[in-house]
Structures are given as structure tokens and as C-alpha cells.
Amino acid sequence: MAIEPAHEYDQIHYDDAPSVETVPGPKTKRLLKQQNRLDSSAVAYPNDIPIAFEEGLGATVRDVDGNTFIDMFGGIGVLNVGHSNPYVTEAVHEQVDKITHTIDFPTEPRIELLEKLDKIAPGSLSGNNRVVFGGPTGSDAIEASMKLAKYNGNGHGFVAFRGAYHGPTSGAMSLTSNKSFKKEYTPLLPDIVHAPYPYPFGQDKTEADAVVDALDEVRAIVEDPYSGVANPAGIVVEPIQGEGGVITPPEGFLPGLKEITEDNGLTLIVDEIQSGFGRTGEWWASEWYETTPDVMTMAKALGGIGLPLSATMYHEDLDTWGEGAHAGTYRGHVVAMRAGCRAIEYIQDQNLLSHARDLGTYIRSRLREAADQSKQLGEVRGKGLFIGAEFVDANGDPATDLVDEIQQYCYERGVLVWTAGRYGNVLRLLPPLVLTRSQAEIALDIVTEAIAERSD
Ligand SMILES: Cc1ncc(COP(=O)(O)O)c(C=O)c1O
Helix, strand or coil: CCCCHHHCCCCCCCCCCCECCCCCCHHHHHHHHHHHHHCCCCCCHHHHCCCCEEEEEECEEEECCCCEEEECCHHHHCCCCCECCHHHHHHHHHHHHHCCECCCCCCHHHHHHHHHHHHHCCHHHCCCEEEECCCCCHHHHHHHHHHHHHHHCCCCEEEEECCCCCCCCHHHHHHCCCHHHHHHHCCCCCCEEEECCCCCCCCCCCHHHHHHHHHHHHHHHHHCCCCCCCCEEEEEECCCECCCCCECCCCCHHHHHHHHHHHHCCEEEEECCCCCCCCCCCCCHHHHHCCCCCEEEECHHHHCCCCCCCEEEEEHHHCCCCCCCCCCCCCCEHHHHHHHHHHHHHHHHCCHHHHHHHHHHHHHHHHHHHCCCCCCEEEEEEECCEEEEEEECCCCCECHHHHHHHHHHHHHCCEECEEECCCCCEEEECCCCCCCHHHHHHHHHHHHHHHHHHCC
16 A cells, blocks of 8 residues: 555645635536426535535545635535545546456455455454445445344334434435435334434533433333333444434443343444444544444445445354345445545555544534624534534524525635534535545634624
């Protein structure tokens, strides 16, 4: 592995970001109009930020009109090593010219990725795991994890959490808590119960009490003979809830869930699709809580530069499936596997985990300072570069419009940020881990200015 100086993490960006004239520009408007005419009515993202991308490099992107942005949402948590990271694209080009689709026949990149994932696996999963590749999206990994837990356990139900997002396929949607997202498709999977996730903000309780209450509830669902849930197979949890609002559980929650699963012979499935692959400054967010999952789902950043790849890692004791018991045509995307290997190497070589921890601390401290100018900025949370800032009005109600205005203000000045939360009142930052300190300073100048300008 040799990363050329020109490809080091602070070198791989457009120098001129941010540089914005009029947004949306004329070419962007034309593409948006065409998209409106041709594409599905389900298209969502351009309704929040009307942008049409032309190219991207590192933590910067350009639209079709030549405006250049600092990207603080990174393809919604996918581009951890940055847009078109040259160390990754080099291998991708090579691989595309060799072979691209290999189902589950062995290839060197596949074996290399399995070996690399084993080395970076959390806790005792390292050295004791198996990995199944199925379909290419995160939801596919969630479906696989549920099948695996059912196959190995005595039950079929799951405990999931309020505020959870696990994807749009039927099983994943059953675990997801957003009612409007799923209400047209019920009945979904039966025997799924949503327990409270510890989320003390705005409630009259301490962090410790929030954990105790949440764990008591989960334990009751599993152990109370009259809880109504006859046959749970497992518990499915995001170690930090992403779509739910970067809800970062206090200490004790994940270990408490592990204890409940162990006491009751259940499988603990930790969904690392958004929180994993270095996002929080550890390879996996579960490491912050010193809890080893039985099963762990991964996707998003796994494909290196946004190539579709998901996987489910599980303890080798659960490796009981027979031949072909879990399948998927696209389970051998060898280009994405190669990209995943390169991304792991890049994160290691460039020390991006510790960089993410330091930069995350800096960004959170800038946001907390901004809270002095905005009474509406209620809480700043997260770990590493998984960052949320929740806004509420004087009555403590969600300040959704304010967050939309902040997002728009930033976009007009060349910084892309995203939102999250039950009511869309959380500003969510998921920048590539290659974001530099000086880019973060510029971006945070604009974000904090937006907060000061737009708050009451
Ligand atoms: C925690 C989590 N799980 C699952 C998913 C679903 O992944 P995908 O959209 O790739 O199907 C997402 C997507 O945002 C996610 O954030």
C-alpha cells in the first residue's frame, strides 16, 4: 500500500470550495425540470436542496453550473473516504477492466475484504465471525440479519426501537418506526414491538434514568409472561440513531441490551449501516459502548466511493445456514469489494479514525458556542463525524422550519448540510472523514452564521 502525497486526505479536494454564484443555476434548473417530468414522484432529496451534481472530489462537490460546495452530508453517510477518492478509484478502474460480477465465486478482492473486515471487526467478533453478502443495499443486510436470527433462534419476533430507521423493504420497514413511511403497507411482519430508545432531551429525566427506563421496558417486553410478545428472536438496534436525529444513547444502554439478549437466548443485531465504517471515529459505533454484537449489518461506506455493497457479519456460532439458504444475484460485486478494501487501507493509512474524533469534537464545540446566540439550539450530540444539533422553539416544540432555513442558507453559501429527526428539526452533519480542519472551520463559520441569522 502506497498512498501518493497528492492523494493524502488533505490534498484531494477542489481548492475553490465554497464558491457559489447563483443557486440553483440555469443548467441545474433545466435538469431538475427534466427530472420532474421523467423521474418518480418518490424523488425526495432535490426538494430540500435543488442541486444537480456534476463531479465530486474528497469533501467537495460541484454542480452542473460550476458552483463548488463543501459537502457536510457525504451522500448521506456513504462517502467516508470522500467523493471519487483517487486511491480508491485507481483500483476501481483496474478492476472494472478485469471482471466486475462474480456472484459468490471466490475472487482475491472478496477474500481480501473478508480478511480486512475480520481485522477491524468489533470486540470478540474479530477472529470469530462469518460474513454474508446478499443484495447490495443496507435493507438487504437487515433482511439477512432477521432471517439469520430467526433461523438460529426459537422465535420470530423482534424488539426494535422508537426513532429507528432500518430501510424500505418489508422486514426493514417493519423494524422502522416512522408511521407515515409504512402506514400504507400494513400489515407488515408480525410480532415486532418498538421500545423506547433512551432520548432524555426535552424530558424531565437524567441520562441514567433514560437508560434504566428504556432497558426496563425492553426486559419487560422480553420477560413479562403477559407482555404480548410470545416469541422474540432478537433485538435490533442502531448504536446511534441516524434518521431518528443522531440520538446518541448514554452509557449503559447497549451493554444492557446485550445482557438482556444473553439472559434470554436472543440475538443482538446492531445496525451499523449509518454509524459504521469509521463514521464515529471508531470502526463501529458499538465499540464506543464496549458491546460486541451477535450480528452486525453494514452498507453505505462499505463500497468505498458509493458503490453498492452491503454485508452482514455474525458470530461463527450462527453459521448454520445450508448451501444457498441466503442468496442474491449481486452478492459478488467485485468492484465494490475492491473499493471497500482500498477504503479500509486509506482510513488506516491516513489515521482518519483519530482525525474524525478530533474534528468531530471541534465541530460540536463550534455548534455549542452557537447555542449562546440561539436559544432554539437545544442540544448538540454525536460521536466523531456523526453529528446532530436539535432545534426547538420557546415552548420546546420542534423548530422544523428553522432547520430548513439553516439548510437553505448554508446551501446558498456553498455548504451542504442535512436534516434528521422525527420532526425534521435536527441538523445532521455526516461529512466525509477526509474533511480538513480548514474546510470544517469555513463550513462551521457558515453554519453558525446561519444559526445566528435565522434564529429568533
Ligand atoms: C441505520 C440504517 N439502517 C438501514 C438503512 C437502509 O439502508 P439502504 O438505504 O442502503 O437500504 C439505512 C439508510 O439510511 C440506515 O441509516
